[in-house]
Amino acid sequence: MTDSPANDEREDLQNAFSRRRFLQTLGAAAAVSAAPAIANANAKTSEAEKITIPPATPLGEVKNFGPGEVDVKLKINGIVRTLRIEPRVTLLDALRDRLDMTGAKKVCDRGGCGACTIIMNGNLMYSCMLLAVECQGAEIETIEGIAPEGEFSTVSSAFAKCDALQCGFCTPGFVMTITHHLRNEKNPTMESVKQSCRGNLCRCGTYNRIFDAALLAATGGAGLPNTTEKK
Amino acid sequence: MTKKNYDREETLKLGFAGNVVEKKVKLADDQAKPWDLDTKFQYAGKHIPRFDGLAKASGRAKYSYDMNFPGMLHARIVRANIPNGKITDIDVSGAEAIPGVKATMLLKKVGDRVRFDGEGVAAVCATNLEIAEDAMRAVVVTYEKMAHAVIVDDASKDGAPIVDKGDTNKSPESVNINPREVSEDEINKRFAAADAKVEATYRTQVQTHSALETHGGVAKWDKDSSGNPTLTVWASTQGSFSVLDGLCGNLKLDRSQVEVICEYMGGGFGAKFGADQPTLVAANLAKKAGAPVKCMLNRKEEHLAGGNRPDSIHHVRAGATDGKIVVFDVTNYGTGGYTGGAGARNIMIYDMGASRKVEYAVKTNCGPATAMRAPGHPQGSFVLEQVVDELAEKLNMDPIEFRLKNDRYPMRKAQYEKAMELIDWSRRNKKGGEGALAGTGPKKRGLGVGASTWGQNGNRDGTAMAVIINADGGVEVRNGCQDIGTGTRTIIGICAAEALGCPLENMKVRLGHTRDPYGPASGGSVTAPTVTAAAKDAGHAAKLAFLDKISKKLSVDAAKLDISLGKVFVKDDPAKSWNWHDACKLLGVETVEVTKERSDNFRANFSGQVGGVQIAEVEVDTETGVVRVIKVVAVHDAGLVIDRLTFESQILGGVIQGMSFALFENRVMDRKSGKMLNNNLESYKIPGSLDMPEIVTVAFDISNGHNSAGVAGLGEPTVIPTAGAIANAIANATGVRVRSLPMTPDKVLAALAAKGGSR
Incomplete structure (x- = not known):
């Protein structure tokens, strides 16, 4: 019984079990x-x-x-x-x-x-x-x-330039994470980049080049080649 | 067919700076000189972004898992939920009654045995994945349960439950003695007489491939113009043509009726050869349901049934005298699951004096092992490198000095020097756990080394490349093999452009369509040395055909023309030249299409093996047992470097996977239930961004003369030495050895405790 909530909390819990509240909670929990x-x-x-x-x-x-x-x-x-x-x-x-x-x-x-x-x-x-x-x-x-058709975002281009991918299956996830990080972090550093993608896994083993790509993209990607699609 | 004349002879300059040899090779009349140390390259050896990097980094690359078609059905496989038993009933009627379920099939029949938790029993397909999962759950399978054994210790005991067939789970022992004339008595005598001895047991764990794209494919049936059935399968595979063969055999189709496509694939690491169960399920259910079917494993299935690297238990006795290894005596066994097969390779990098290897496998009620990046080698190397280090320690020798005394390979000597400089080897603690690097605090640092080898120079084996030159200047190379993420597409393009002389930006490479010329399955690091030589040969053949065609329009003898740096020019009057696009325009409505088979390997060459040296710096927290890898220097050669960027990425991947094997990964089986406990990606640990050390990769250039491109395989040797190097670094940091993988905090603390505490 040690896991039971206190009585006052229990009442709150019962109130919480309306369908709508359940779904709201689900939203937050998810x-x-x-x-x-x-x-x-x-x-x-x-x-x-x-x-x-x-x-x-x-x-x-x-x-x-x-x-x-x-x-x-x-x-x-x-x-x-x-x-x-x-x-x-x-x-x-x-x-x-x-x-x-x-x-x-x-x-x-x-x-x-x-x-x-x-x-x-x-x-x-x-x-x-x-x-x-x-x-x-x-x-x-x-x-x-993240980029208009036929074009590539700075982050995607930096990934390609740094070879920050091998099989490429984790890559879109990392690109989204780095994109989000660079939008929100005004002064990205190696440490902040590593922290930002701690929720993404790569199996081929290419993390270090992902960090390089993120820092390259953070500079605005000046000098990045390949920004238009090669059909 | 005229018989080829191989009378032409060329002298090749082979080796590396400071160690150059000249060798003569015989060539066919139409064969270009193989690439060697004297070749001036326009592209090869530079850092070139991979051709498909942007497609992958933008999410636009379509993997097999990403293929969708109108009316496509989703399949799921019903799997055994017991580790050992006999099927007494399979009832699919409940599944078939669910609206949206379109077809079911049995993978086993009543009376069949299931041998591991997760073995496929039946399959269903439905209009969407959610309904397919409902249907999967509605299939009722009943079993006569049998006792099981899921770890080697349980399965090898007397009276252990029988995993599959026969009366024992143990395979017969194989005994290999080298050199052959040495007696077993002599092995024992040598050990008894050695100055320094090591006698210890080492364990390595079962590792799953955990490729991010799971096994499987999408199958779509059509009819050709005569109404005969045709089948197209998009497979996640390392062997497009082996999938083709498997499908033809399973469905009794001839090759003209089937095409396998794999333009992009999300990792394989050895587990994706042949037409696997989900791919065959997709093809069979698609036929039955009359609609395209996608069947991809989920993550749990991938862990249970997608293959794994067998574990190993090594009992070793080794001895050295006067700085030389004199004996290496090992008994090794492990489990490859219910199919058996669990060999570990203690590669003979070093001269071992005399060696004896006794080996057997133990079957367990687990999913079958498959080849995994350098099968047998990382586990063998973890043992060998620690043994060698311990012998050096006992002889009071520097471990690299000791290795060089027992290693005849000149390239590795140069690689040790490079690696020692890059990590500053002089910092190494002279005695384990004691020194400035180890320090006096609870966090202790140390350095450790491991060596690698491989020897793959590709095969002829019918590999061919098609080269198409269009009047608009575009060049396309086609081959049916796949790029598993190593950069195959890119190195083919670079080699073909280099040999043809066209600008690299005009080059496109189409891979992974089995209606294109044959290419190898990606195993044994065979792909790069096979396809680069083929691309060079085909690029050269295309050049000759192209010059022949345009020579008529230029009214110049074709033999007098050449192409280089994107220009067609007259050899004895180079001022007379045409740029690539203008030259191609001369083709008018024509194209140049050449299909050329790869040339044979040469007998005259520099070295049969490739080298590789890795040095790791680690920090061990002696209070928590946590090991952090601080830095790894990895120096590897694999013949001519075609694309330095992807070459370095291969090394990076090998080191990171090797570190993952050393510290994190471990398939955990529950002995009582027979189930895998960590069949996901959060408790089956692979390293993340915060675990990354600094990794310095060195692509060590060499010209080896084995094939026309001088390229050797690289993928596998890079993953071999890392775990041993890390283990040796832990010993150097702490003065204690961890002889079991993964080297998790509990094992580190136990080793420290056995030695008498944390400091």
Whole structure:
């Protein structure tokens, strides 16, 4: 019985179990777990890299969440897309399987590797840890949206220039993480870069070149070649 | 077919600065001179960004996992949830009743044995992944359970449960004695008489490949113009043509009916050869359901059934006298899962005097081992490098001085010198745990070394390249092999452009379509030395064909023309020249298309092996047992360096994976339930950004003369010596040896405690 909450807390808990409150809590809980997880034994959060927990996602117009398919409106890279999917579909599966936006990769499907990293309302998130229904009303940014068609973002170009990739399967996730870091950190350093991508795993073993690419991109990528697509 | 005349002879300058030899090779009339130390390169050897870097870094590269088609179905595999037993019933009716489920298939039948938790039993496909998962859960399989054994110690005991067939889990012992005339008695005598002796047991763990793109593929059936079925499969594979063969065999199709495509693949590390179960499931269910099917494993399945590196237990006796190793006697066994096969390789980098190796494998109720980057070598090297270090220690010799006394290979000597300079080897503690580097605080630093070798120079084996030159100046090279992330696409392009003389920016390379000419499966570090020579040969053939075609329009004898630095010119009047684009325009409506088979390897060459030396600096917290790698210097050669950037990335990857093997990775099996406990990526540890040391990679140039490009394989040797180097650095920092991988804090603390406390 030592694990039971105190009586006053228990009352709060019962109040909390309305359907709506449950979903709001789910939103917050999912957001917490979707924030970059600490993948390393040695990880520590620096002052500059404190994880901000976004507020519960607004639920918009949707009244019912299944069972069965529901209409889900997602604003991705500035464009609203409507999907008819079950509420259990993750944002990652919505992107990859329904919208053919396959830049975000499915690797662990449980918030352990960062290959599916996207930016939502300015926060770095694991799209495998979000349900698509709870992302309605949010500004979702995927790797497909960080550069106009036929062009490449400074970060992507820096990755290519530094050979900050081998098989490339973790790369879009790292590119999103570094993009987010450089937007939010005015004075990026080797240490801040390492801290920023502690929630992304690379298997081929190319981290050190990712750090180099991030620092190159931070300089504005002056002199970066290959900024237009070679068809 | 006219028989080729090999009367032409060329002299090659081979080796490296300070160690150059001249060798003569015989060449065919139409063969260009092989690349050697005298070759002046326009591109090769520079830092060149990989051709597909931007496609990958922008998320636009389409991997097999990313292929989507209208009406495509998603498949899931039903897997055994017990480690050992017999199937008494499989009922798929519940799955088939679910709306959206389109087809099911059995992978096992009633009465079949399952031999590990996670073995495939049936498969289902449905209109989306969520329904497919429902269907997977609705398949009811019942078993007659049998006792299991999931670790070597349990499976090798007398009376242990039988894992698969037969009456024992142990394979017969193999005994190898080298040199052959040495008797077992002599081995024992040599050990007894040695000045310095090591007798110890070493353990290495089971490691899973954990490629980020899981196994599997997408299958799509169509009909050709005569109405015959055709099959296209996008596979995540290291062997596009071996997948092709597997599909043809499984589905009774001929090669003309099947194409395998793998333009991009998310890592394999040895586990992705042949048509694997999910790929065959995709093809079979697609046929049954009449729609394209995607079947990719999830992360848990990948750990359970996607392959692994076997563990090893080594019992070693070794001795040295007068600074020379005189005997190395090892018994090694381990488990490759239910299929057995668990060899470890204690590569004979060093002259061992006399050696005896006794080896056997023990079957366990675990997923089958597959080849993993330098199969057998990292585990063998972890043992060998520590043994060699301990012998040096006992002889009061510097470990590198001792190694050089027992290593005849000239290149490694030069590599040791380079590495020692880059890490400042003079800082090394003269005695383990004592010295300025170790310091007096609880965090102690030390340096350790490991050496590597490999010997892969590629094969002819029917590898060919197609080169197409268009009137717009564009050049395309095509080969059906795959780029597993090593940069194969890029080094093919560089070699072809170098041989042809066209500007590199005009070069495109199409890989991973099996309707293009044959290329090798990426195993044994065979790809680079095979395809670079092929690309050079084909680039040269394309040049001859191109010059022949345009010579008529220029009214100049083709033999008088040459191409270099993006210009076509008259050899005896170089002022008379045409830039690449103008020359290509002369083709008009024509194209030049050449398919050329790779030339044979040469017998005259510099060295049969490649070298490699790594030195690690570590910091051991003697209070917590945590080991941090501070810096690694890695010097590797692999013949001619084609792209220095991707060459260095290969070394970087080898070091990081080697460090991961040394400190983090470990498949944990629960003996009671027979299940893998850490079948994910958060508790199956691979290092992250904060674990990264400074890594200095040195691409050590050499001209080896083995093939027309002079290129050797690099992928595997880079991963071999890291764990041994780190183990030796830990010993140098602390004065204690950790003889079990991964070298986690508990083991470090236990070793310190055995020695008498943390300081």
